[in-house]
Amino acid sequence: MAAEWRPVRQARTHELVLETIEEQVLAGQLKAGDRLPPERELAPALGVSRSALREALRVLETIGVLVAHSGRGADAGARIVRNPDDALGRLLRLHFGLGSYRLEDVLEARVVLERSSFEAAARQAASEDLDEAADLLVRLREPGIGPAEFNELDTAFHVAIARSSGNRLVSTLTAAVRESVRPLILRALEAAEDWPATAAALNAEHTELLRLVRAGEATAAADLAEHHIRGFHGTLVKDEPAERDGDADSER
Structure with missing residues (x-):
């Protein structure tokens, strides 16, 4: 028409x-x-x-x-066109920067979304649907990878799993929420006292996450995804300045 x-x-x-x-x-x-x-x-x-x-x-x-x-x-x-991923990520990142959302709120949103996506991927993703995540994991393990590239590939890995779950909205929201804190996570990666050890530890969890998804162990994959997110992202919440919450509340 x-x-x-x-x-x-x-x-x-x-x-x-x-x-x-x-x-x-x-x-x-x-x-x-x-x-x-x-x-x-x-x-x-x-x-x-x-x-x-x-x-x-x-x-x-x-x-x-x-x-x-x-x-x-x-x-x-x-x-x-249909191009919501970048746009949502940009808007959410700006609102986070303005104090519209607390970092703790973003953490809890990530946990909910990624528990759901890892569980769904473990239950229904075909093997070939997980090939992108596997390729990204290979690149994440490359010797000499720096924090900036690691951060980009890490985001892509989580989004690839979400996409393989079959729910496009969940994958879009996962990308937007992860994108909103990308600069903060990058700064934390760059500040790691022992970057090679930090990267190795995160990749060990990435490897196990992909193994659990391929094995169809939905509950274990969801539990590890939550542990993985709270482990590193959670340290950012602990370090969040107290005045940020006050500023956000004053605008409401």
Whole structure:
């Protein structure tokens, strides 16, 4: 069904444009892969200025539902996409930085999500679905790996397990929550007194986690996932400045 465009009210124009596009998506008239009309056509169809339209499109691009390419050619213009992982991670990281959530809240969210994903992966993931996690584990064990690369691969390992559970929303939320504390975890890795020993200990748990998932030991995998998260992430909670909680509470 072709999308149907109509003029919007002029009050808070870019938000009204967002509402109109959202209505088209929810009605099934716009789907992933669909292109929006060119600005010169869409702006008058909506009865708004091109600057207001561009502001709305920038918001949609930020939240991961639209990608825009300038210029001419087949790729030019705005296209509806499904890209929630990076957008959710960015937004959650900003809100965490602003004190909207305590580090302890993020820890508990990780525990809930990853217990669920490791248990589900152990129960239903096919062997080939776990190949990505296995490949990442090989890279995590490479001699001389530094904290920054380890941090990236560590996140990818946990997300790969979540993805293999078959629940895309859980994998997206897992990625977003882990991404929100990535800078903090990196600083903690970099501050480790004995980095090679820290990396080896974390990888020993990664190895056992993957073994338990492959063996179908769902409860043991979930329990170890919680232990793994609380073990390192938990140290960040203990070190969280007390004033951070006070600042967050004062904003509520």
